[in-house]
Amino acid sequence: MSSGTQLVLHVWPELEGALSLDSQCIAAILYLQLTIPGRFSIAYCTNPDESPSGQLPYLTHGLHTESGLLAIQKFVEKLDGVVSPDAGLSGVERAQNIARVAHVESELGDLVAHCLFCLRANWYGYTRKTLVSELPVPQRYYLPDRLRLSYKPRLLAAELWDVPEIEEEDVKAPTGFQRLTGKRRRDKNSKGKFKSIYAREKVLERAQAILDVYSKLLGTKRFFHPDSERPSSLDIIFASHIQLLQLPLSDPLFQTLLTERYPTLITHANLVHSTAFPTPESFPPLAERVTSTSILSLFPVSRIFQKKTAHPPTPEERKFALMRWGFFGAAVGAFGLYMHAIGLFAVVANTYNSLRVVKSVDSEHEDEEEDEDEIVEHELEEEVDEDDSVGREE
CATH class of the missing domain: 1.20.5 (Single alpha-helices involved in coiled-coils or other helix-helix interfaces)
Incomplete structure (x- = not known):
């Protein structure tokens, strides 16, 4: 398949310290950079309705569109001169790779969604703030909350939506009776705080059970497959999730866990990123982004009425x-x-x-x-x- 026309990858905006606020978008950026460097550009998108499936990421190649990470991978591998990251794997390793990728997207994907969209401190202090700064009027007033609610059914099924958060204890001055007796009145909310701590511990235990598997699988190797000299699809997917879990958020629930118990997984994620982007200049160019503040921006505009590109039609x-x-x-x-x-x-x-x-x-x-x-x-x-x-x- 010819690749004369420039490919454009549409992803969610970047976060401070991460390529995007969505793990699938990060994986798509890493995958394209490792397979077709210099042959695609990135367009930060804040309207998932522009995608045929209503989800990001999606890839445009002329008039052709592919939506979803798996569809993007299959399309890119058909281009001329493209070698798949899993090309050197055996049949058994390929089958194991597919199963592990599905496991990472399911289990670690739930943890990432819980961290960015469920925990109120991270949502209001980080994720929502980033979305509001990128969205035009009037989308910034309703799209972030709609995006957060889209994760609710998934997190409810995984029992990760109604997890309480630890709040700082209010320090109050002791009363006169307390100063005389040296006793403090028992906090009425102490029972709720113990419940919060227990629920958070259950989430951390669940995260440890998942991360232990891949920490043992990685061992002292650079990548998950011992004979591989470049990241495979499993390395790319796993690194994209770890990149979001180790962000310095307001509620460092998983960042502390990764730093203290799994430094090798952080090193692996950084290695995958540095392999894809050895220098800051290697980052793909950004496509022109047009944002509208009119009421018409509420509705997805057909490609027929979009602004034509400067190059002559193929x-x-x-x-x-x-x-x-x-x-x-x-x-x-x-x-x-x-x-x-x-x-x-x-x-x-x-x-x-x-x-x-x-x-x-x-x-x-x-x-x-x-x-x-x-x-x-x-x-x-x-x-x-x-x-x-x-x-x-x-």
């Missing part, structure tokens, strides 16, 4: 343009034939003729009334003249 684009206009012409012609077949045109014509007849009859009646008025006026004038002549004779 033969493939001209072919699709002719096909599109041919389809519109055929649709209009078929609609005309259908209207003629059911006799709607004849009905309209008869109705129009009937209206013309009624109008002409009304005009004739008006003419007759005018003639009668003129006759009456003429007769009245003659009577007046006769009366005048009689008066003169007398």
